[in-house]
Amino acid sequence: MSGLSEVLARLDQCAATSLSELIEFASIPSVSAQPAHQADMERAAGWLMERFKRAGLQTVERWPTAGHAAVYAEYLGAGEDAPTLLVYGHYDVQPPDPLEKWHTPPFTPTVRGERIYGRGVSDDKGPLLLTVQVLDAYLSTLGRLPLNLKFLFEGEEEMGSAHLNELVAQNAGRLGADFVLSADGGMWSASVPSLTVSARGLAALELTLRGASKDLHSGRHGGSVHNPLHALASLIAGLHNESGRVTVPGFYDGVADLTPQQREGIRQLPFSDEAYLNQTGAPAVYGEVGYSTLERQWHRPTLEVNGLWGGYTGEGSKTVLPAEAHAKITCRLVPGQEPERIAQLLRTHLERRLPPGITLQIHSSDHGARAYRLPDDHPGAAVAREVLAELYGKPPLDVGMGGSIPVLETFQSVLGLDTVFFSFAVGDEDIHAPNEFFRVPRLYEGQKAWAQFWWKLGQQKLAERRPS
Numbered sequence: 001m002s003g004l005s006e007v008l009a010r011l012d013q014c015a016a017t018s019l020s021e022l023i024e025f026a027s028i029p030s031v032s033a034q035p036a037h038q039a040d041m042e043r044a045a046g047w048l049m050e051r052f053k054r055a056g057l058q059t060v061e062r063w064p065t066a067g068h069a070a071v072y073a074e075y076l077g078a079g080e081d082a083p084t085l086l087v088y089g090h091y092d093v094q095p096p097d098p099l100e101k102w103h104t105p106p107f108t109p110t111v112r113g114e115r116i117y118g119r120g121v122s123d124d125k126g127p128l129l130l131t132v133q134v135l136d137a138y139l140s141t142l143g144r145l146p147l148n149l150k151f152l153f154e155g156e157e158e159m160g161s162a163h164l165n166e167l168v169a170q171n172a173g174r175l176g177a178d179f180v181l182s183a184d185g186g187m188w189s190a191s192v193p194s195l196t197v198s199a200r201g202l203a204a205l206e207l208t209l210r211g212a213s214k215d216l217h218s219g220r221h222g223g224s225v226h227n228p229l230h231a232l233a234s235l236i237a238g239l240h241n242e243s244g245r246v247t248v249p250g251f252y253d254g255v256a257d258l259t260p261q262q263r264e265g266i267r268q269l270p271f272s273d274e275a276y277l278n279q280t281g282a283p284a285v286y287g288e289v290g291y292s293t294l295e296r297q298w299h300r301p302t303l304e305v306n307g308l309w310g311g312y313t314g315e316g317s318k319t320v321l322p323a324e325a326h327a328k329i330t331c332r333l334v335p336g337q338e339p340e341r342i343a344q345l346l347r348t349h350l351e352r353r354l355p356p357g358i359t360l361q362i363h364s365s366d367h368g369a370r371a372y373r374l375p376d377d378h379p380g381a382a383v384a385r386e387v388l389a390e391l392y393g394k395p396p397l398d399v400g401m402g403g404s405i406p407v408l409e410t411f412q413s414v415l416g417l418d419t420v421f422f423s424f425a426v427g428d429e430d431i432h433a434p435n436e437f438f439r440v441p442r443l444y445e446g447q448k449a450w451a452q453f454w455w456k457l458g459q460q461k462l463a464e465r466r467p468s
Contacts, residue, residue, distance in 0.1 A: 146458025
C-alpha cells in the first residue's frame with residue numbers, strides 16, 4: 001500500500017469520528033459580530049488549537065488581534081526544498097437570526113439524511129475542519145507529510161477581516177509560502193466540479209444627508225425647506241441609467257470587456273435564468289444591458305444600495321419632515337478598478353448633484369478590496385484541476401465569485417501570494433441564512449481531495465512549481 005493509500009484508508013476508518021468532530025465544533029456559537037459571544041470565540045479558538053495538538057503538531061499558537069484571535073499552526077518537517085502551503089480558513093460564523101426560521105436549533109447541529117444542519121457547518125467549519133483531519137491522517141499513518149504546511153485560521157472573516165491585514169504584516173516572516181490554499185469559498189454545485197478563479201473587489205460608503213437642525217412638522221414646514229429623504233431618493237435614482245449602467249463619470253475607466261474565452265466558458269455552465277429566478281424568488285433578471293446574468297455577476301462592476309433610512313418608520317403615522325436621511329452603498333469591482341478611486345469618484349459625483357439646502361457627509365469603509373484573478377498558468381490551479389478531475393470523473397469548470405474576499409488582497413499585497421480556492425462547500429447551502437447545511441459526503445470528498453492535493457504537490461520539484 002502506497003503512502004497516499006494509507007492516508008485515504010485512515011480517513012475512511014475515521015469517517016464517523018470526523019462527522020462527530022464537526023458536530024462538536026459547530027456546537028460552539030462563535031459569532032464574531034456579537035460581543036456576547038466573546039467567550040465562545042475564545043472557546044472555538046481553543047478547540048482548534050487542541051485539535052491541532054491531537055493531530056501531532058508541536059507549533060500551535062494563538063495570535064491575538066485588537067478583535068478576535070487567529071489560530072496559527074505549522075508543520076515544517078518536509079525540509080526547505082519541499083513545497084510550502086499556507087492554508088487559510090475562518091472559525092467565526094454569522095449570527096443565526098432569525099431564530100424562528102430554523103427547523104432545528106442553529107447551534108445544535110443535526111444530521112438529517114446526507115445533510116448536517118447548523119450555523120457555520122458550510123461556512124466555514126466543515127471545510128476548515130477537514131483540513132486538520134487530513135493532517136491527522138497523514139501524521140498518524142506515515143508520521144510525516146510530503147510538503148510543509150502553515151495554517152492560519154482567523155476569527156473575524158464574517159466581520160470583514162478587520163485586523164487580518166495588520167496580523168499578516170506583523171507575521172509576514174513566518175507566513176512565507178509558495179501560495180495559499182483556501183478552505184473558504186465554494187463550488188458551483190454538488191454535481192458540477194468547479195474551480196473558483198476570480199472574485200470581485202469592493203468599495204463601500206455610507207451617506208448622511210442633513211437639512212434642518214432637527215425634525216420638523218411636515219404641515220408647517222413641508223415645501224418650505226428641503227426634505228433630506230427627497231434629496232437622497234433623487235441622488236440614488238440618478239446613479240443608474242435606463243440600460244442599467246452606472247452613471248458616475250469614470251466608473252468604467254480601465255474595465256476590460258469579456259474575452260471570447262470567458263464568454264464561452266460561461267456558456268458551458270449549467271445555468272438558466274429561469275432556475276436562477278426560482279432560486280432567488282425574483283420576478284425577473286435585471287442589470288447592465290448586453291451582458292448575461294453570470295457575466296454581470298462575475299465580470300462587470302456594479303453599484304448597489306444596501307440600505308435606506310430616515311424619518312419615522314414605526315407603526316402608525318407621524319407627520320415629520322426629517323432632519324436626516326441615510327444610505328449604505330457598495331460597489332463590486334473588477335480588474336482595472338481601485339477601491340479608493342471608485343469611492344472618490346462616487347463622492348465627487350454625489351457632491352456635484354447635491355441640491356441647495358442639503359449637506360452631505362460620506363464615510364468610506366476601511367474594508368475595501370481589489371478584484372482578484374488567479375493566473376491561468378498557476379501551478380496550484382493545475383494540481384487542483386487534476387485532483388478534482390480524478391475525484392469526480394470530469395474536469396472542473398472555471399467559475400467566478402460575485403462577492404469579495406478582502407483577505408485575497410492581503411495575501412497578495414503583503415505576502416506576494418496567490419490564493420487557490422479549494423473548498424467543498426456548495427453555493428446552495430444557505431450560508432448566512434436560517435437552516436444552513438453541509439452535505440456530509442462533501443466532508444469525505446473534501447478529505448480525499450486535500451490528501452491528494454498535498455501528495456501530488458509534494459512530489460513536484462521546487463523548480464517545477466516556481467515560474468522563472
